[in-house]
Amino acid sequence: xxxxxxxxxxxxxxxxxxxxxxxxxxxxxxxxxxxxxxxxxxxxxxxxxxxxxxxxxxxxxxxxxxxxxxxxxxxxxxxxxxxxxxxxxxxxxxxxxxxxxxxxxxxxxxxxxxxxxxxxxxxxxxxxxxxxxxxxxxxxxxxxxxxxxxxxxxxxxxxxxxxxxxxxxxxxxxxxxxxxxxxxxxxxxxxxxxxxxxxxxxxxxxxxxxxxxxxxxxxxxxxxxxxxxxxxxxxxxxxxxxxxxxxxxxxxxxxxxxxxxxxxxxxxxxxxxxxxxxxxx
Amino acid sequence: xxxxxxxxxxxxxxxxxxxxxxxxxxxxxxxxxxxxxxxxxxxxxxxxxxxxxxxxxxxxxxxxxxxxxxxxxxxxxxxxxxxxxxxxxxxxxxxxxxxxxxxxxxxxxxxxxxxxxxxxxxxxxxxxxxxxxxxxxxxxxxxxxxxxxxxxxxxxxxxxxxxxxxxxxxxxxxxxxxxxxxxxxxxxxxxxxxxxxxxxxxxxxxxxxxxxxxxxxxxxxxxxxxxxxxxxxxxxxxxxxxxxxxxxxxxxxxxxxxxxxxxxxxxxxxxxxxxxxxxxxxxxxxxxx
Amino acid sequence: xxxxxxxxxxxxxxxxxxxxxxxxxxxxxxxxxxxxxxxxxxxxxxxxxxxxxxxxxxxxxxxxxxxxxxxxxxxxxxxxxxxxxxxxxxxxxxxxxxxxxxxxxxxxxxxxxxxxxxxxxxxxxxxxxxxxxxxxxxxxxxxxxxxxxxxxxxxxxxxxxxxxxxxxxxxxxxxxxxxxxxxxxxxxxxxxxxxxxxxxxxxxxxxxxxxxxxxxxxxxxxxxxxxxxxxxxxxxxxxxxxxxxxxxxxxxxxxxxxxxxxxxxxxxxxxxxxxxxxxxxxxxxxxxxxxxxxxxxxxxxxxxxxxxxxxxxxxxxxxxxxxxxxxxxxxxxxxxxxxxxxxxxxxxxxxxxxxxxxxxxxxxxxxxxxxx
Numbered sequence: 001x002x003x004x005x006x007x008x009x010x011x012x013x014x015x016x017x018x019x020x021x022x023x024x025x026x027x028x029x030x031x032x033x034x035x036x037x038x039x040x041x042x043x044x045x046x047x048x049x050x051x052x053x054x055x056x057x058x059x060x061x062x063x064x065x066x067x068x069x070x071x072x073x074x075x076x077x078x079x080x081x082x083x084x085x086x087x088x089x090x091x092x093x094x095x096x097x098x099x100x101x102x103x104x105x106x107x108x109x110x111x112x113x114x115x116x117x118x119x120x121x122x123x124x125x126x127x128x129x130x131x132x133x134x135x136x137x138x139x140x141x142x143x144x145x146x147x148x149x150x151x152x153x154x155x156x157x158x159x160x161x162x163x164x165x166x167x168x169x170x171x172x173x174x175x176x177x178x179x180x181x182x183x184x185x186x187x188x189x190x191x192x193x194x195x196x197x198x199x200x201x202x203x204x205x206x207x208x209x210x211x212x213x214x215x216x217x218x219x220x221x222x223x224x225x226x227x228x229x230x231x232x233x234x235x236x237x238x239x240x241x242x243x244x245x246x247x248x249x250x251x252x253x254x255x256x257x258x259x260x261x262x263x264x265x266x267x268x269x270x271x272x273x274x275x276x277x278x279x280x281x
Numbered sequence: 282x283x284x285x286x287x288x289x290x291x292x293x294x295x296x297x298x299x300x301x302x303x304x305x306x307x308x309x310x311x312x313x314x315x316x317x318x319x320x321x322x323x324x325x326x327x328x329x330x331x332x333x334x335x336x337x338x339x340x341x342x343x344x345x346x347x348x349x350x351x352x353x354x355x356x357x358x359x360x361x362x363x364x365x366x367x368x369x370x371x372x373x374x375x376x377x378x379x380x381x382x383x384x385x386x387x388x389x390x391x392x393x394x395x396x397x398x399x400x401x402x403x404x405x406x407x408x409x410x411x412x413x414x415x416x417x418x419x420x421x422x423x424x425x426x427x428x429x430x431x432x433x434x435x436x437x438x439x440x441x442x443x444x445x446x447x448x449x450x451x452x453x454x455x456x457x458x459x460x461x462x463x464x465x466x467x468x469x470x471x472x473x474x475x476x477x478x479x480x481x482x483x484x485x486x487x488x489x490x491x492x493x494x495x496x497x498x499x500x501x502x503x504x505x506x507x508x509x510x511x512x513x514x515x516x517x518x519x520x521x522x523x524x525x526x527x528x529x530x531x532x533x534x535x536x537x538x539x540x541x542x543x544x545x546x547x548x549x550x551x552x553x554x555x556x557x558x559x560x561x562x563x564x565x566x567x568x569x570x
Numbered sequence: 571x572x573x574x575x576x577x578x579x580x581x582x583x584x585x586x587x588x589x590x591x592x593x594x595x596x597x598x599x600x601x602x603x604x605x606x607x608x609x610x611x612x613x614x615x616x617x618x619x620x621x622x623x624x625x626x627x628x629x630x631x632x633x634x635x636x637x638x639x640x641x642x643x644x645x646x647x648x649x650x651x652x653x654x655x656x657x658x659x660x661x662x663x664x665x666x667x668x669x670x671x672x673x674x675x676x677x678x679x680x681x682x683x684x685x686x687x688x689x690x691x692x693x694x695x696x697x698x699x700x701x702x703x704x705x706x707x708x709x710x711x712x713x714x715x716x717x718x719x720x721x722x723x724x725x726x727x728x729x730x731x732x733x734x735x736x737x738x739x740x741x742x743x744x745x746x747x748x749x750x751x752x753x754x755x756x757x758x759x760x761x762x763x764x765x766x767x768x769x770x771x772x773x774x775x776x777x778x779x780x781x782x783x784x785x786x787x788x789x790x791x792x793x794x795x796x797x798x799x800x801x802x803x804x805x806x807x808x809x810x811x812x813x814x815x816x817x818x819x820x821x822x823x824x825x826x827x828x829x830x831x832x833x834x835x836x837x838x839x840x841x842x843x844x845x846x847x848x849x850x851x852x853x854x855x856x857x858x859x860x861x862x863x864x865x866x867x868x869x870x871x872x873x874x875x876x877x878x879x880x881x882x883x884x885x886x887x888x889x890x891x892x893x894x895x896x897x898x899x900x901x902x903x904x905x906x907x908x909x910x911x912x913x914x915x916x917x918x919x920x921x922x923x924x925x926x927x928x929x930x931x932x933x934x935x936x937x938x939x940x941x942x
Contacts, residue, residue, distance in 0.1 A: 211402025
């Protein structure tokens with residue numbers, strides 16, 4: 001404990017940076033979000049519960065959560081693969097590919113939605129190939145999932161990449177000398193180190209997917225109970241001038257995302273610490 | 282995204298030793314799968330945007346970009362990014378400094394709160410400002426009395442953009458500065474250096490690429506944000522339309538190729554900045570050798 | 571080290587530019603509000619103005635700016651109409667008037683006005699959305715009596731757009747519930763146009779087929795079973811039908827259907843059902859805003875100009891059904907004859923229709939509630 005206190009004294013700027021951080025965070029994020037909670041409190045507890053437990057609302061939560069989860073899981077695997085390929089191998093055009101990973105951040109979500117629909121609709125480039133096989137992508141949960149994979153892929157790649165780059169090769173070397181198989185080395189030695197960043201990437205992609213609107217509405221078809229996502233229901237409620245109900249649906253969505261992020265952040269810090277102690281010992 | 286340590290790619294350390302790599306065939310299969318995945322998910326939509334944008338040829342493409350409404354949308358988008366990005370950069374630096382250089386209670390909570398805007402639905406991030414500043418909102422009557430326009434004017438668009446791009450720089454810097462620890466700074470302080478000097482001479486050189494990368498992403502997202510801005514803009518032609526909203530308008534007027542032309546402008550801007558950054562970065566690391 | 575210096579220089583430069591930009595934008599945003607603040611004092615209360623003699627009259631023509639907040643399908647209409655009105659206003663008063671346009675889904679636009687978008691006039695898809703402005707005190711409850719004809723200078727109706735040659739032989743509403751027909755309509759919960767679609771189908775089932783309530787609901791349930799995509803707005807549905815090539819029939823505003831024919835050529839044709847609904851997209855002055863901005867005179871004139879020969883002509887040219895008999899006669903061939911239900915007589919007005927059909931738990935929700 002004394003060590004920490006000493007540190008605080010050595011480096012300057014603790015109170016001012018923390019103070020500024022909290023002030024700015026409050027002004028831009030916390031106070032406005034509080035306005036949301038206040039608005040939803042216009043409803044009585046019973047009305048509140050009725051709003052968020054309505055079968056259509058519940059169905060939309062389920063859809064948003066499952067598609068976001070599946071998309072994040074796909075990104076978990078392919079994000080790792082992409083990061084691996086980009087860090088470990090050399091191939092022509094690697095730089096460009098590396099730059100393109102960030103594209104989903106930059107492209108307006110509505111444009112992404114329109115472009116994806118163009119490709120995956122029954123008459124689209126890929127959709128027309130899949131149609132004879134009886135696979136429908138656009139206007140089904142698969143379409144929603146694809147949009148969310150698009151939105152989420154940079155989160156996973158960009159969290160895993162730096163860790164993979166910094167990975168010490170000593171352990172790998174030792175394992176090779178001991179005659180372990182490549183696959184075994186990957187699962188026993190490399191993967192454990194990558195789990196924390198993978199989880200962070202997964203969580204960010206998941207949380208982002210739950211709330212995504214712009215890119216999804218074009219490809220989802222918006223059928224009630226089937227392909228209607230939760231953010232669309234918020235819009236629907238607003239459209240009927242039910243601000244409080246809309247806020248209630250949004251608050252639940254927000255709480256889910258927040259809980260998810262908190263758990264992951266704690267998990268990550270915990271595994272970081274454990275990793276460090278194991279390695280230090 | 283969170284925290285790409287940008288330099289090692291070009292540094293000497295990582296020429297992967299052959300015995301630590303997979304056999305050729307595995308390697309090419311992996312590269313193949315990765316590229317196929319990327320093509321289906323990212324490259325195809327990008328190609329679709331370009332193909333549709335150029336469907337009517339160069340002239341139509343250029344005239345879509347030089348239309349007065351497009352120009353005014355571009356101006357608003359640039360103003361927005363010019364305000365939002367530096368403010369979020371300052372915030373990101375302050376937050377990363379406080380979080381990584383010191384220990385305090387509630388750090389997990391703070392980091393999570395900083396992440397939160399990633400997870401908030403864009404629809405909601407626009408809505409909260411309407412609830413706060415709108416005519417029916419908590420501060421609405423006061424603002425109305427003092428004749429201050431926030432919602433449906435430039436300030437509202439800037440604030441909503443700041444919210445959406447809030448975590449980018451901080452998220453980039455926190456893991457980076459965490460791995461670097463505090464030893465360099467402590468050494469500088471013990472040699473008698475003062476606060477700002479420590480930051481500019483010791484910390485900043487270490488994090489400059491991460492910082493730049495965070496700013497590039499923040500900027501790209503600021504220019505491309507659609508959902509949140511759409512809620513607070515009011516869609517007044519030539520006045521409160523940003524580029525993404527202008528794209529939506531064109532699309533809704535059945536000017537599909539013009540819509541995609543403007544979209545490709547945003548896309549190209551983003552990709553070019555990322556490529557410039559990676560080229561600069563490569564040159565710098567060569568210089569330092 | 572040198573590279574670091576350039577780097578920090580760039581950073582500092584970026585910061586300076588930002589501060590400048592921030593100041594610049596503050597100036598920008600304060601300018602219009604200044605002029606806003608000035609104009610009401612000039613026209614509404616002359617107490618402080620030194621030249622108290624010339625009250626609101628337009629001896630010195632000043633430049634006026636109007637904001638028309640409208641719904642999606644009127645883009646082409648108002649683009650043409652605004653030009654014509656600006657010329658007319660210039661001729662009449664010698665002043666310049668610029669009309670700014672905002673378009674979007676009708677409900678969303680009404681919400682923006684409620685939340686503080688300074689619209690002088692609203693021209694929305696249905697009366698219900700303008701009614702929503704009454705409660706926050708933006709306009710009077712009897713706004714619909716301000717202008718002639720229910721404050722609706724032009725009307726439209728709901729028709730079918732089908733693919734060339736009408737391969738599925740769709741003639742009337744009861745063809746829409748047949749197996750194997752795909753119907754495209756936007757979501758009545760988020761689109762004004764879709765509410766007219768829904769009510770027209772409802773009216774057909776009760777009036778033409780003589781169904782009772784339960785049978786009618788069943789009719790609509792079958793109809794919506796044939797809907798593969800519910801876009802959020804009318805324009806989205808048209809795009810789905812035309813660009814994506816999905817569906818056999820699009821339920822659309824008559825004016826949107828004609829516009830689609832004009833934009834996308836000969837691959838489509840319009841089918842007029844035996845019965846449809848008189849869609850009345852009304853217009854209104856936003857009292858609170860015109861008084862604040864001192865634009866009442868110009869805004870009133872603007873809306874009245876919609877009723878003139880020129881205004882009606884422009885509406886008809888953009889495929890809205892004109893009210894003025896002389897213009898209606900001229901464009902008679904353009905619009906098919908059909909029986910029209912009205913919202914007031916057949917559905918008891920918007921408030922009743924809204925709460926019965928489109929509010930939470932209404933008939934539209936029942937269609938999608940499993941087991942009901």
